[in-house]
Amino acid sequence: EIVLTQSPDFQSVTPKEKVTITCRASQSISTSLHWYQQKPDQSPKLLIKYASQSFSGVPSRFRGSGSGTDFTLTIDSLEAEDAATYYCHQSISYGGTFGQGTKVEIK
Amino acid sequence: QVRLQESGPGLVKPSQTLSLTCTVSGDSIGGSGFFWSWVRQHPGKGLEWIAYIHYSGSTHYNPSLKSRVIISVDTSKNQFSLKLRSVTAADTAIYYCARDVPFDLWGQGTLVTVSS
Numbered sequence A: 001e002i003v004l005t006q007s008p009d010f011q012s013v014t015p016k017e018k019v020t021i022t023c024r025a026s027q028s029i030s031t032s033l034h035w036y037q038q039k040p041d042q043s044p045k046l047l048i049k050y051a052s053q054s055f056s057g058v059p060s061r062f063r064g065s066g067s068g069t070d071f072t073l074t075i076d077s078l079e080a081e082d083a084a085t086y087y088c089h090q091s092i093s094y095g096g097t098f099g100q101g102t103k104v105e106i107k
Numbered sequence B: 001q002v003r004l005q006e007s008g009p010g011l012v013k014p015s016q017t018l019s020l021t022c023t024v025s026g027d028s029i030g031g032s033g034f035f036w037s038w039v040r041q042h043p044g045k046g047l048e049w050i051a052y053i054h055y056s057g058s059t060h061y062n063p064s065l066k067s068r069v070i071i072s073v074d075t076s077k078n079q080f081s082l083k084l085r086s087v088t089a090a091d092t093a094i095y096y097c098a099r100d101v102p103f104d105l106w107g108q109g110t111l112v113t114v115s116s
Helices: none
Strands: A004-007 A010-013 A019-025 A033-038 A045-049 A062-067 A070-075 A084-090 A102-106 B003-007 B018-025 B035-041 B047-054 B059-061 B069-074 B079-084 B093-099 B110-114
Touching (some): A019 A033, A019 A084, A019 A102, A045 A062, B018 B035, B018 B110, B047 B069, B059 B069, B079 B093
Parallel strands (some): A010 A102
Antiparallel strands (some): A004 A019, A019 A070, A033 A045, A033 A084, A062 A070, A084 A102, B003 B018, B018 B079, B035 B093, B069 B079
């Protein structure tokens, strides 16, 4: 099984600050890496697919990068509505596996 | 607008079979070409993919759950279903249905509690 490890687990950030979340895979997954946002009591929402492709309707402040084993989700200029838990997900092996999540709190 | 809606019992007894259905509206399971998945989330925890199915009947399962899971599709009702047998308290979770891989559209989720 491919293990995805996110860091940090938790981040407290001031509005307008830049947020960087990393996701490391236990083996190469090319660019089969996706990012989701989950707000409390809501289902996850797809933000970024295949490492760097923005999903339809997602604000441009969300950016993804990386390939192989190391990936990054960047939120430029954090807004209050971005308070959520963010998950990475790999799909190189069928439905794949998820990272443990990174909770972003607004200071 | 495409919507996915999970339905099924919210309480299942240990050792019994958990059965859930996802009804898709605004899209045709049979004509879309997508894969249709079940994903679960243990309370306060992360996400776990369970299985997916294509309208053609092609299926794939999470190896850790494969021995207990069956996913099926009914294109006439535009639904797909999950059966998880021999449940224990460890199967208590919010169960989501989702479209395609990556999961670009999710249902609202349904909490299933395993308890006697």
